[in-house]
Amino acid sequence: MAGWDTWLTVAAIALAALACAMLIVAIMPLLARYALARPNARSSHKIPTPQGAGIAVVAATLTVAAGAIAVVSSAAAIPALLFGATVLIAVVGTIDDIHPIPVLPRLLLQAIAVGIVLAVLPENLQILPMVPVWIERAVLLVAALWFVNLVNFMDGLDWMTVSEVVPIALALVALGLAGFLPADATLIAAALGGAMLGFAPFNRPVAKVFLGDVGSLPIGLLLGWCLLQLALHGHVAAALLLPLYYLADSTLTLVRRIAKREVFWEAHRTHFYQRATDNGFPVIGVVGRVFGLNLLLAALAGVSVLLGSAAVDAVALLGGAAAVTFVLAQFGRPRRIGLG
Template sequence: MGPASSFVLPVREYLLVALIAAVVTFLLVGLVRAMAFRLGAVAYPRQRDVHVQPMPRMGGVAIYGGVLCGMFVAHQLPVLRAAFDFSNDPWGVIVAGGVIVLVGAIDDRFELDSLTKLAGQVTAAGILVLFGLQWMIAWVPWDGGATISLDQNQGALLTVLLAVTMINAMNFVDGLDGLAAGIGLIAAAATAVFSIGLLVERQGAVEAYPPALIAAVLAGACLGFLPHNFNPARIFMGDSGSMLIGLMLAAATTSASGKINQATGSAADLLGLLSPLIVVAAVLFVPLLDLLMAIIRRTRRGESPFSPDKMHLHHRLLEIGHSQRRAVLLIYLWAGVLAFGAVALTLFDPIIVATCFVIGLIVTFVVSVIPRLRDARSKS
């Protein structure tokens, strides 16, 4: 890379690869939809479902196709090629993504048991580690906020745990038309904005290119899939799509902060280390909370944590009185406020950001409970 004074922020290049991923995904959906019907990868309505007609799955195959094309274009661009020349992170995402999409596509057709899917998720996460995409340093909150260096085994374990958690969080939240695709878009866009901010802060340091590329390509692919998937949906992304989104978000997060190998223990260094996790934790707060509540709820009933039910957050919003579209848009709003609030916290004055963040949360909460307030008022 050239000297810091000659660094030019490659925003247009990132927008280009995101646009390519969006267009290719959008065009591939028709082919994948026909293939899903031919192969029998169809979701027939069940008691816990909200759709009433048979719906083709395997939409994740189209999303992965968009990701591949976006990565290919990035590899041909002189500036973004640095993400491939100085790191194996993009290659790791391509290979691991192919494995998780294959596992998900098989599940979309044959409905694999939970242990088999978990094995596939761990395998995909392990591939990320094999390509060098893993955590090398961790924060220890019970030791005065200190950071510790991880050996190869510890870093690999943390990386696999984070990836599997995010994969299942996105998988659990995929219950309404457009929900997982929209949350994936918001999460990836927020992560991309943050990662581009790292490029500015580090004046074009090559380690900041891969996370921005991974997030930008994922955001584009989700955007291209959303028109086909928003209510009324013409296709579901299935496990092949939701698991791919979770894997790529975990990869972008790990690529952004997992490889920091120097830390002085200062507040600035600690914020730099934790901010990618803060951003992703914020945007995934809704699906992670839904995942945690589902595990607790099912375990207390003596059931498997992976057994299905109709008590997810989106189901509860429907019970309150929101339509499918409004429930999805509300979850988008919650995710957007949390995600971009966290991003803004790393870029702008914390007091101003905190004020706007609180106002946004209040407005979102009021909008969410309006149907319940109307019911209580009509009964009084």
Template sequence: MLGRLQLSDVGLLVTIGIVSAALCSGILALLLRTGWAWDIAVDIPNHRSLHERPIPRVGGWGVLPTAVLAIVLFAPSLRWIAASAVLLGVVSQIDDRQGLPARVRFAAHVLAVAVAVVAGANGISWWFAIVVGVALVWLVNLYNFMDGSNGLAGGMTLFGFATYALAASSTHGELASICAAVAGAAVGFLLFNFQPARVFLGDMGSIPLGFLAGALGYWGWQHGAWPVWMPPLVFAPFIADATVTLLRRLARGERFWEAHRQHYYQRLVQMTGSHVRVALTYGALMLCGSVLAITATRTTTAMQWTMCIAWYGVLAVVGLCIDAKWRHWSRAAG
């Protein structure tokens, strides 16, 4: 069970978050003001896009350096996480710029995750290490899949890593500081990504962030910062959306790696015509999950798992409601 938070702990984390937000936003402002953002990578809309004009994909240029700097300053012993995140950032930037074969991207994901699982292991059995590895590779990719609407991935990063920071603050200050920095970087990015979006996160941002969510979540569990259910609960709205969508596409025999507009959040944007409303809806779900996660740590183990499973049950009901509205909307529009 986590100890009681001290005001000094929270104050330090908030300060780290503010400085990180300023650093991230400063980098992005520089890229936009100089015009370099348009030379780095640009997202050109197509028939599957939810936006209508070209937008620079440079959010990762602000978020990734901020996260790596936080690791170097606050937890140099976790430099293997920083190195793996940089590797993913470089590969993803090349993909943003000119495209890479799926097998090359996937190989980089597997390599980074393998390093995370082996380096962060603390008495884990080999078979469960494989399970964790598969889960982390999926988290890396689903983060990218869910980065398709203004404010969505940035909001997920803010709430998810802020919850990590609070959960670890009383027992693992270094880990909490890193997570606070990532949450702050998300704020800096959201200043340019919320409606109207001036930059997108891009693969250079979404892929390393998915890795950090998984690698730090795994390390925190292995070293006693939080229980194993914490990361799946904190990121539940995005895990549920991406996983259900993947399973449905596999069941239909579709090429799941190809771009599409079948995620729940994509359908909500099409039905409501509002990126802001969808971002706020998912933000509310993330906030509820965060409060639930922090509250659950103060209960018994049985209650913790009950709350986690119940939350996924709530999300299932939300998904069914969206499905029903989508069917009605599709018939009316068609």
């Protein structure tokens, strides 16, 4: 992207943050009245708390991203179907927040939204060109559906989604400004990162409001799409490194629950970050470690993209895996007295 576009990207971050914060203030009375999240088996909060701030995050992201992309329309077209699928999955999340939808219908509706996004990918754009397109698209459908849901699963602690999405989104912005990501994906990442910064003050421990499924599901779809664009443009290692903590925590938790023959689709609090609070870690200590880890993963992703060799990718992935393992191991055992 050109130097002029750099200023547009920075403006998109700032405008999305401001718009999101203003929208949250505007809708907070309605959320407090009609959308209280009451503590359940999965919850880390102790008292009923308004949810649904994701409405503001998604609205600010889509509006600002659409406007910014329109400004550089000579280089990028507004991905209307992506935005439409995002609205669809946000509606599904809204309904689920108000009146829980059974598992299978919920997954079907989410799969439709994900499928819409994948269906419009050019056939000549693949991660693995030697694999038949239909096989790769089928794998991507399952992977994207899992990613959308894992973002939702991991949104169970104040500032947790902020500490994950902000570093990833801003890393994607930096890669886009350096020319490694298309303009539309760069501007969507900028708007999403900005919107999450606008949401952050309201979600700081102890949170005044939560995202709700109306926020976490669309965030997963938009973030997953940006990461997919990075992978489709030849940077698979970076696309795996950026969300590696989320991938590891949620996937290992799912595998562990299946191995124990638990009803794995029901609400629970056995993710590593949830076990960390049960093991004596303060909320700030947990999200602070996740944020620091994500900064490290972003740096490794940057090195992987800039140096661009298979050997560097392998070393970066091993380093990222080691760092994630270290944090998960910390979260999985009781905290030592005197540590934050």
